[in-house]
Amino acid sequence: MRWLLLGLGFMAAVLPVPVKAAETAHLSIDASKAGVKIDRNLFGQFAENLGHGLSEGIWVGPDSPIPNTRGIRNDVVAALRALQVPNVRWPGGCFADEYHWRKGVGPAGQRPATLNSTWGGVIDTNSFGTDEFMDFLQQIGSQAYVSVNVGSGTPQEAAEWLEYMTAAQPTALAKERAANGHPEPYKVGFMGIGNESWSCGGDMTAEHYLGQLTIYSHFIRNDNPSQQGTNQMLKIAVGPGFPETEWTEVIMKAWQHHDWSWNIDGLSLHWYTVPNGWPPSTPSTGFGIDDYGKTLKSTLFMDEFLRKQETVMDKYDPQKKVALVVDEWGAWHAPLPGTNPSFLVQQNSLRDAILASLNLNIFARHADRVRMANIAQMINVLQSMILTDKEKMVLTPTYYIYKMYLPFQDATFVPVAFDAGTYIEGSISLPRVDTLAARDATGRLWLEITNIDPKKPVEIDAEITGMTVKSAKGETLTASAVDGVNTFTAPDTVVPKPVSASVKSGRLALTVAPKSVTVISLEP
Numbered sequence: 298m299r300w301l302l303l304g305l306g307f308m309a310a311v312l313p314v315p316v317k318a319a320e321t322a323h324l325s326i327d328a329s330k331a332g333v334k335i336d337r338n339l340f341g342q343f344a345e346n347l348g349h350g351l352s353e354g355i356w357v358g359p360d361s362p363i364p365n366t367r368g369i370r371n372d373v374v375a376a377l378r379a380l381q382v383p384n385v386r387w388p389g390g391c392f393a394d395e396y397h398w399r400k401g402v403g404p405a406g407q408r409p410a411t412l413n414s415t416w417g418g419v420i421d422t423n424s425f426g427t428d429e430f431m432d433f434l435q436q437i438g439s440q441a442y443v444s445v446n447v448g449s450g451t452p453q454e455a456a457e458w459l460e461y462m463t464a465a466q467p468t469a470l471a472k473e474r475a476a477n478g479h480p481e482p483y484k485v486g487f488m489g490i491g492n493e494s495w496s497c498g499g500d501m502t503a504e505h506y507l508g509q510l511t512i513y514s515h516f517i518r519n520d521n522p523s524q525q526g527t528n529q530m531l532k533i534a535v536g537p538g539f540p541e542t543e544w545t546e547v548i549m550k551a552w553q554h555h556d557w558s559w560n561i562d563g564l565s566l567h568w569y570t571v572p573n574g575w576p577p578s579t580p581s582t583g584f585g586i587d588d589y590g591k592t593l594k595s596t597l598f599m600d601e602f603l604r605k606q607e608t609v610m611d612k613y614d615p616q617k618k619v620a621l622v623v624d625e626w627g628a629w630h631a632p633l634p635g636t637n638p639s640f641l642v643q644q645n646s647l648r649d650a651i652l653a654s655l656n657l658n659i660f661a662r663h664a665d666r667v668r669m670a671n672i673a674q675m676i677n678v679l680q681s682m683i684l685t686d687k688e689k690m691v692l693t694p695t696y697y698i699y700k701m702y703l704p705f706q707d708a709t710f711v712p713v714a715f716d717a718g719t720y721i722e723g724s725i726s727l728p729r730v731d732t733l734a735a736r737d738a739t740g741r742l743w744l745e746i747t748n749i750d751p752k753k754p755v756e757i758d759a760e761i762t763g764m765t766v767k768s769a770k771g772e773t774l775t776a777s778a779v780d781g782v783n784t785f786t787a788p789d790t791v792v793p794k795p796v797s798a799s800v801k802s803g804r805l806a807l808t809v810a811p812k813s814v815t816v817i818s819l820e821p
């Protein structure tokens with residue numbers, strides 16, 4: 298029998314999972330019990346100078362046959378505009394601590410070629426520099442989150458970079474920016490002070506980093522006149538990339554007693570889903586329900602990780618002034634065979650989409666402290682929104698999650714009481730269902746339901762109180778197999794489709810498919 302089961306397990310890895318009889322889940326939602334705001338910055342992105350993330354993914358150059366505006370590809374811009382990306386973190390990642398901004402400004406033909414030592418030692422023409430990044434943000438309608446170089450740079454270099462970007466008065470650097478075509482100062486919404494300074498950013502102790510942080514925080518200023526009042530640039534310190542809390546203790550303890558000369562608005566946190574540990578070895582295509590379950594189990598650790606850090610932050614900052622900023626997260630799988638392993642190329646499947654929804658729901662449940670997050674990474678790198686190959690572009694299942702979650706940007710969290718039981722596969726047990734509810738500015742209630750179970754549909758019976766609901770409509774993202782992907786030749790394999798839902802006497806009823814993410818709007 299055991300052999301038979303093992304054999305069936307193998308078959309499940311290569312065949313679509315058979316659908317079984319539905320389970321029922323009772324949900325209870327009191328729409329009048331509104332909680333905190335789900336900050337739209339939780340839906341931020343990360344675009345590092347790595348592999349084909351920028352070069353080819355965003356930047357093709359003005360002379361490219363690929364349709365572009367000032368060198369930035371039009372298809373990618375249109376796709377990202379539709380996501381209303383609140384902020385983009387750039388230029389790294391580890392790359393930030395080897396980046397010297399001056400090499401990336403000025404006439405295109407005069408910029409030096411440098412080596413991208415962090416990511417494969419490839420030649421970098423520096424064609425996509427500060428002004429191109431700002432142009433890209435303006436085209437997609439987003440805000441800058443720049444990471445300044447602490448590891449191999451100086452406070453002076455970083456201060457001059459901010460002056461170049463933000464000074465309105467006619468300083469030499471503001472004039473240089475104007476000569477480069479941008480007389481108006483740029484807005485910089487967020488500044489990260491270093492990246493992973495405990496590792497690739499300089500292998501510092503927390504105390505050493507703190508010494509750098511206080512200097513960078515004091516001397517690096519945003520001079521844009523429109524960012525001096527309520528709209529100030531937020532400064533984000535390097536935080537942990539490990540569950541232990543010593544680093545957070547050191548930074549937050551110092552912050553509690555900080556004087557006027559320095560401050561931070563956020564502490565970053567990095568956590569990737571790497572189910573088999575480092576180096577990442579889970580395949581991004583052609584896997585079965587065992588890998589699926591293991592990956593989702595692993596990703597749910599995010600909740601515990603946040604709790605641990607929040608406990609320390611609450612001790613030193615009970616008013617929650619300092620945000621926890623998860624500015625790198627996502628699935629990190631094995632490099633796609635045939636690609637440069639330093640370019641971190643992976644496919645993106647339904648499993649990754651479900652992983653994204655679970656993490657976004659966790660962030661929303663921690664929204665009183667977690668006010669910003671950046672999935673890694675935007676295009677062609679790790680768990681990306683978009684894949685490109687020369688003139689071709691395809692939107693990933695994760696892209697569609699971000700599209701479906703648009704109504705949750707800046708919506709007000711509404712608690713949901715539910716227990717849909719457990720999905721068990723071998724030694725892995727997972728909550729069968731996860732869910733998120735929120736009200737938008739128009740009073741509409743939005744309900745997201747993730748059915749983790751790859752075999753059983755779930756019949757949702759939701760009792761809604763606190764508002765009168767007249768109708769419901771929504772869409773669902775699923776595929777015939779957990780490893781379903783979109784490709785350049787089959788781009789619509791995993792795309793959202795309408796789902797039917799009914800409302801009667803304050804109860805919402807719908808059936809959610811196995812391994813699916815569904816978002817429903819409930820109209821008052």
Ligand code: AHR
Binds near residue numbers: 492493625
């Ligand atoms: O996202 C890839 C890398 O992962 C980033 O450069 C680094 O910060 C992290 O370790």
